[in-house]
Amino acid sequence: MSQLSKQIMRLVLLQLKVGEDKSSNIHNAVDKIAQAVHEYKPRMVTLPECFNCPYGTKYFRKYSETIPDGYTSQQLSASAKAHGIYIIGGTIPELGENDRIYNTCTIWDPTGKLIAKYRKMHLFDIDIEGGIRFKESETLTAGTDFTVVDVDGHKIGVGICYDIRFEELARVYRNEGCEMIIYPGAFNMTTGPLHWELLQRSRANDNQLYVVTTSPARDENAEYVAWGHSTVVNPWGQILKKATHSEDLISVDIDFSIVEQVRAQIPTFKQRRLDMYVTTRLK
Numbered sequence: 167m168s169q170l171s172k173q174i175m176r177l178v179l180l181q182l183k184v185g186e187d188k189s190s191n192i193h194n195a196v197d198k199i200a201q202a203v204h205e206y207k208p209r210m211v212t213l214p215e216c217f218n219c220p221y222g223t224k225y226f227r228k229y230s231e232t233i234p235d236g237y238t239s240q241q242l243s244a245s246a247k248a249h250g251i252y253i254i255g256g257t258i259p260e261l262g263e264n265d266r267i268y269n270t271c272t273i274w275d276p277t278g279k280l281i282a283k284y285r286k287m288h289l290f291d292i293d294i295e296g297g298i299r300f301k302e303s304e305t306l307t308a309g310t311d312f313t314v315v316d317v318d319g320h321k322i323g324v325g326i327c328y329d330i331r332f333e334e335l336a337r338v339y340r341n342e343g344c345e346m347i348i349y350p351g352a353f354n355m356t357t358g359p360l361h362w363e364l365l366q367r368s369r370a371n372d373n374q375l376y377v378v379t380t381s382p383a384r385d386e387n388a389e390y391v392a393w394g395h396s397t398v399v400n401p402w403g404q405i406l407k408k409a410t411h412s413e414d415l416i417s418v419d420i421d422f423s424i425v426e427q428v429r430a431q432i433p434t435f436k437q438r439r440l441d442m443y444v445t446t447r448l449k
């Protein structure tokens with residue numbers, strides 16, 4: 167598969183329609199991955215949060231699967247191998263140890279091997295008056311591990327949706343040397359217009375790295391209506407590409423040399439006053 171240079175990586179974001187038919191959701195993802203490869207020859211493809219299952223607590227257990235031997239994992243592994251690409255496998259409800267359910271992202275290398283998985287660390291429990299109430303913790307368990315993968319010498323951190331609100335997680339990834347953070351995510355019609363873009367640009371600017379989000383497409387008839395607008399933000403905090411709210415496929419060439427450029431020109435990381443930020447004050 168094409169690799170433009172060590173510094174440039176072609177990425178395709180797949181903003182997919184998701185409905186109640188699990189098999190169609192999975193096969194749509196597999197077909198769209200093939201289409202993306204045919205049209206753009208990417209090195210990496212990213213999928214949305216909950217791409218095989220509607221986003222809702224009542225669905226998670228029913229749609230859950232073990233990783234890596236469940237059907238969805240097998241399909242992603244086969245796609246990564248057939249096309250010789252990395253796949254950031256959005257998320258699926260994972261049936262884990264002790265019958266617990268996690269919201270989990272799987273990451274596949276071009277041989278079809280599962281190189282990492284990430285379980286959503288901050289569960290989406292909110293209650294906005296006149297807006298939206300959602301409580302992932304009714305059915306999900308929070309993850310406890312950070313996930314960094316190395317792709318062609320570039321470190322990429324993984325978070326999921328609500329995780330983007332926590333600057334500490336992004337900072338951990340920056341401290342680990344990440345040049346990009348990928349967040350599969352499904353914001354909604356209340357928080358999407360308010361915060362989706364703001365948070366992506368904030369995390370990118372705070373940490374001087376690329377931020378990539380991949381959302382399900384909007385379905386006005388679903389119980390949870392996703393905001394859409396999968397996005398790529400560069401380390402300057404500028405939006406490079408943004409999808410609409412419908413099913414969409416966007417391709418972008420990531421230039422990792424920009425990371426170095428921004429960090430050299432605005433060296434905030436080195437200028438931090440770690441002597442002043444006493445941890446108790448941050449609590």
Ligand SMILES: NC(=O)CC(=O)C(=O)O
Nearest residue numbers: 290327328352353354357
């Ligand atoms: N769905 C999420 O996890 C997060 C979200 O919609 C928000 O933070 O807003």
